[in-house]
Amino acid sequence: MKHGIFIAILLIFYGNTASGFLSGPIAGRTGAPNDICDSLTCNVTPCHDSFGLNTGKATFSITAPSTYEKGKTTNIVVKFVNSNTSLHGFEITAMYTTNSKVGTFTSTDDTTQTESYKNQYAAHTTIGTAESSWAIQWSAPSENVSGQITFYAAGNEANGDGTSARDYIYTNTATLSLAEECEPAILKVKPKKLGMRRGKSAVITITVKGENNELCANHTVYASAGNKKVSIDERAETNENGKAKFTVTAGNEKGKDVITFSTQNNDTEITKDINVTIK
Numbered sequence: 001m002k003h004g005i006f007i008a009i010l011l012i013f014y015g016n017t018a019s020g021f022l023s024g025p026i027a028g029r030t031g032a033p034n035d036i037c038d039s040l041t042c043n044v045t046p047c048h049d050s051f052g053l054n055t056g057k058a059t060f061s062i063t064a065p066s067t068y069e070k071g072k073t074t075n076i077v078v079k080f081v082n083s084n085t086s087l088h089g090f091e092i093t094a095m096y097t098t099n100s101k102v103g104t105f106t107s108t109d110d111t112t113q114t115e116s117y118k119n120q121y122a123a124h125t126t127i128g129t130a131e132s133s134w135a136i137q138w139s140a141p142s143e144n145v146s147g148q149i150t151f152y153a154a155g156n157e158a159n160g161d162g163t164s165a166r167d168y169i170y171t172n173t174a175t176l177s178l179a180e181e182c183e184p185a186i187l188k189v190k191p192k193k194l195g196m197r198r199g200k201s202a203v204i205t206i207t208v209k210g211e212n213n214e215l216c217a218n219h220t221v222y223a224s225a226g227n228k229k230v231s232i233d234e235r236a237e238t239n240e241n242g243k244a245k246f247t248v249t250a251g252n253e254k255g256k257d258v259i260t261f262s263t264q265n266n267d268t269e270i271t272k273d274i275n276v277t278i279k
Contacts, residue, residue: 054169208243
């Protein structure tokens with residue numbers, strides 16, 4: 001894009017009362033497709049145009065994982081490195097491949113704000129201008145989403161003179177791909193059998209794996225005791241290592257029980273039993 005077009009999407013950090021955004025920029029200053037300066041004609045009245053885009057000595061970056069999962073929250077960090085000024089600002093948004101906004105942002109502290117942008121953007125607050133790094137969260141939709149998501153951010157390295165002149169503006173992007181969903185095929189139980197004393201508790205670890213022995217994270221595993229001689233958690237989620245932990249407690253009677261663990265693979269239920277002896 002040409003420099004004149006970039007001016008239209010730059011952050012307005014300082015200026016007169018009509019265009020000053022120390023407390024946070026107006027939505028649409030990220031460099032994303034279709035993110036124009038709303039009713040402010042920034043391309044007619046240039047803002048922060050003393051220097052070319054990304055010509056400062058600092059580095060402006062978006063740190064994010066390479067993949068996202070439907071309905072899950074992702075931690076995002078927007079950051080300046082090697083900056084020699086004391087005031088900074090930023091704005092970020094997420095776009096789907098159709099150049100439409102996707103997901104929602106959430107602030108993690110008072111240095112950022114999202115609610116004033118209906119959670120479609122995140123930006124600095126007045127307090128946040130004293131920072132050079134901001135942590136935010138982005139939640140992906142749980143349905144009707146696939147493919148790549150691109151984060152667009154613009155940052156202002158301000159000299160603090162109270163005007164829009166001689167401030168350096170930066171932009172950057174980060175692209176996340178939809179993580180491949182692991183389809184459960186194997187349940188492994190540890191220990192394979194369990195001996196317990198009456199009234200005592202133990203922990204059983206379930207590992208969920210796919211057909212190619214890959215670990216399945218974020219899957220729900222269910223548990224039930226056949227003879228009700230033990231009590232056990234009804235469900236647990238697998239962690240990033242495909243493991244879910246259950247606490248089982250023996251009742252006050254001696255005897256035997258069978259605990260059945262199960263998880264779902266599309267329309268197929270995968271189960272695994274463990275024998276429990278209560279002494």
